[in-house]
Structures are given as structure tokens and as C-alpha cells.
Amino acid sequence: MSPPRDPESTRRHLLEVSAEEMRFKGYKAASLADILNKAKVSKGALYHHFANKQELGYAVFDEIFVREFLADWDVPMSNTDPIDAVCQWITEMSEQASKEKLQQGCPVCNIATEMVSLDEGFRDRTQTMFDTLRSRIAVMLSTAKLNGQVKQVVVPESVSPFIVATVQGAMMQGKYGRDLETFKAILRCLADYLTTLKT
Amino acid sequence: MSPPRDPESTRRHLLEVSAEEMRFKGYKAASLADILNKAKVSKGALYHHFANKQELGYAVFDEIFVREFLADWDVPMSNTDPIDAVCQWITEMSEQASKEKLQQGCPVCNIATEMVSLDEGFRDRTQTMFDTLRSRIAVMLSTAKLNGQVKQVVVPESVSPFIVATVQGAMMQGKYGRDLETFKAILRCLADYLTTLKT
DNA sequence: TTGCAAACAGACCGGTTGGTCTGTTACTGT
DNA sequence: ACAGTAACAGACCAACCGGTCTGTTTGCAA
Numbered sequence A, B: 001m002s003p004p005r006d007p008e009s010t011r012r013h014l015l016e017v018s019a020e021e022m023r024f025k026g027y028k029a030a031s032l033a034d035i036l037n038k039a040k041v042s043k044g045a046l047y048h049h050f051a052n053k054q055e056l057g058y059a060v061f062d063e064i065f066v067r068e069f070l071a072d073w074d075v076p077m078s079n080t081d082p083i084d085a086v087c088q089w090i091t092e093m094s095e096q097a098s099k100e101k102l103q104q105g106c107p108v109c110n111i112a113t114e115m116v117s118l119d120e121g122f123r124d125r126t127q128t129m130f131d132t133l134r135s136r137i138a139v140m141l142s143t144a145k146l147n148g149q150v151k152q153v154v155v156p157e158s159v160s161p162f163i164v165a166t167v168q169g170a171m172m173q174g175k176y177g178r179d180l181e182t183f184k185a186i187l188r189c190l191a192d193y194l195t196t197l198k199t
Numbered sequence C: 001t002t003g004c005a006a007a008c009a010g011a012c013c014g015g016t017t018g019g020t021c022t023g024t025t026a027c028t029g030t
Numbered sequence D: 001a002c003a004g005t006a007a008c009a010g011a012c013c014a015a016c017c018g019g020t021c022t023g024t025t026t027g028c029a030a
Helices: A007-025 A032-039 A043-049 A053-072 A082-096 A099-104 A107-115 A120-146 A156-177 A180-195 B007-025 B032-039 B043-049 B053-072 B082-096 B099-104 B107-115 B120-146 B156-177 B180-195
Strands: none
Touching (some): A032 A043, A082 A120, A082 A156, A082 A180, A107 B107, A156 A180, A156 B107, A180 B156, B007 B043, B032 B043, B053 B120, B120 B156
16 A cells, blocks of 8 residues: 655645546546546645646656557667568557457547647657657668668658657548458558568 | 629638648647637638537548549549559659648547547548558459459458558658658558569 | 528536635654 | 644636527618
8 A cells, every 4th residue: 555645646646647537528628627537636635746638648748648559669770681670560469459449549649730830849749749750760760771781772760750650640531430341450560561562 | 803792702711711720730739729720710600610629620631631642542443553653653653742631640540540439420531541541452453463463462451451551551650750752652562562463 | 571590609517627715634853 | 842844725706618598780671
């Protein structure tokens, strides 16, 4: 049991319940009243840990959603063949995908789509996150190019956003159609394309 | 000048103003009060033409957003080479894209992302719209296959959702990063891939 | 010209929203 | 032991939300 007063764990609890709410309803539609009810925490406690709803939203985004997202995208880079590694990662992602997860979609993308044009904070966070991801993949492709594992015509700075966009698009399509097969077909197609980049 | 009382045009006006609001703010955050203010129309008039906000949302989605979307995706099919046609269409889309349009993103996708998991009506509409689009592209690829313009290994039912997902992902990435170049790079990459499908 | 429904106008309403404020309880350093 | 502050608890609030309801104006058919 956690002690009767553990500020760090109540903060964490608040964060997780908020994340759960925002996953399904989005940022704006997630009401503080619902969060408080679900978490069985008083309003005073919430406003002791977070200045306002915006700060709570930022914290959820940074500490839960972005963390999860980048962990999911943590493609093994040290493999003998990076393209194979990405393809294998895609296959694993495809197999792990459940219908429920797919219906929920990618929380980062959901919140980003909702808030990017309305809130600078969310915009900056989204931007830097995707920059990180894209450059990570671009580096991988560049080294593969140097090692002669990838065709010289490949432009890492074009292919990396392409990969990101396609995976994101696949998740969206899967979410809209509630269809696991569509999602898998798109990812398989992406893997096919990537193998054409090999020397 | 329109006559002092023209129910059809006030309905249309209401639809357009609502669309403008929902483009920027999404469905839920678009308030009726703001719409009414902007349209300079009374609440009585709105509720005379629409049963409630949901019906207004559906009408905006059907009569404005889906219409625009399918018009944008109206790729010329009768060309000599369908793959070339798609590539040319992609290029045109890439050139026409403005920074403002990109920041706003695709209204259909925005609303779909927000509402698909919360509202059956929006879900059904989104689903059938993308089904229409995908099968339209699949048919194009199938006939091209029959004509021997596309490799026999190509599976139209996989490639068509792939194309849709990638373009959608490209728009999202462009929206998030407010960057026209990323958007264009992704589309160019897609065009490259499509040309590899030619015989 | 009159009757009547369609087309609007806008005051009003209950419920919900994020946020504040005052009070109480628990821990911690001295 | 006690003081002081961090950690809560929850009543309260103004603003806003979608929606209703009553009243007025307009056009048109008879």
C-alpha cells in the first residue's frame, strides 16, 4: 500500500487517469469533473499539482503520450541490415495491433490533430517530437547508405517522413474503418517499398 | 441581392459559416453562438433548418467536407497511363498546396479523428467515404493491370489504401510541422514508388 | 383581404465547464 | 512539542454550452 499522503503518486495517478480520458475523448472533451470522479481525487489536489487544464494536458502529452509514442518507434538500429530491421518492426507492429488499440488510434496524432492549430504549446511539442522521429530514421538510412546497404539514389530526408506519414496514415485508416486488415495491408505495402530501396 | 426571405440560401449560408468554424476548431469546439454571430442569423432560424447540432454537423460533413474531399480526389482515370495520371495529380496537388490550406489540414480527417469513436453517424459517413475512395482507386489499378500497364504482382486492394494512407499522412505531417517541403517530399516519394509498379 | 403556415427573432433555461477560495489535515524540520 | 508549510478537501462561481419556447413577421394560397 502507498502511504496516506504521497504527492508524487497522486500526481502520477492524476496523469494516468487524465491520459485515459483524453485518449478516448480528446483534450477539450476530457472534463476535469470526469477525471476527478474517476481518479477519486479532489479538485484541490489537482490544482495543487497542475496550474490549469492546459498544464495538465501538456504533462499528459509529454510524460505519457510522447513517451509511449517514441518507445513504440524505437526501431532496432544496430541490426546487420537496417531496412530488414524496419520491415521486421513493421511486421511486429502489424501482429501486435489489436482492434481496440486501432480504434483508439494514436493518442499523439489525435491530440495533435485537435490542438495543433489552436495551441502553441501542443504545436511546439508535436513539431519537435516528429522532428526527433524523422531525423532518427534519416540517420539510420544515411548510415545504411554509407555501408552500401541502400541504393545511393535514396534521399534519407525524403524517405524518413514518407515512412512516418505512411504508418500514421495506416493507423488513421484503421481507426476510421475499424479494420485491422486494411491497416496490415498498408504496412505490408510499405515494407515492400522499403525492400526496393535495398541494393 | 437575394430576397428578404430565402430559406434555401439562409440554410446554405448557415452551412458555410458552420463549415468555416468547424474547419478551424473541430466539431465540438465550434459553438452555435459563434456560428450565429458570424452568420448574423438568429437561433430560431438555425433550429428551423436543423434539428440540433448533430444534424448540422452531419449536413456540413456531407454537403461541404465530403463533397470537397471527393472532388479533390477526382483523379483523371481515362488517361493513357493511370499511374502517370496519379503521379501528375500528385504533382498538381503538391504545387497547388498553400501553407494556409496545409495548416488547416483535411477537414474530413480532422472531424473523423475527433468524432469517429464517439458518434456513430460520423463513423458511418467516414467509413463509406473512404470505402468509395479506395475502391475507386482499386478499380483504376485493376483495369491498368488488365491492360498490362502495371505489374501483375500488384494487389490493387493493398495499394489503393496505401496511396490513400500516405497522402493523408502527408497532409497530417504537413499540418503538424507547418512545412510545405515535408509535405512535398512525401508526395514525391509516393510518386517514385508508384512508378516502380509500372511494367 | 384574409387566413395560415413557413421563416425567423431572441429571451430564457438547466446543466456543464474550468477555475477560485477558504478551510482542514498531515508531514517535517527545529 | 510545536510551528510552518505542503497536500489536500470541497463549496462556490461566472461563463458558456446546446436546446426550448413564445412571439413576430413574411409570403402565398384561396
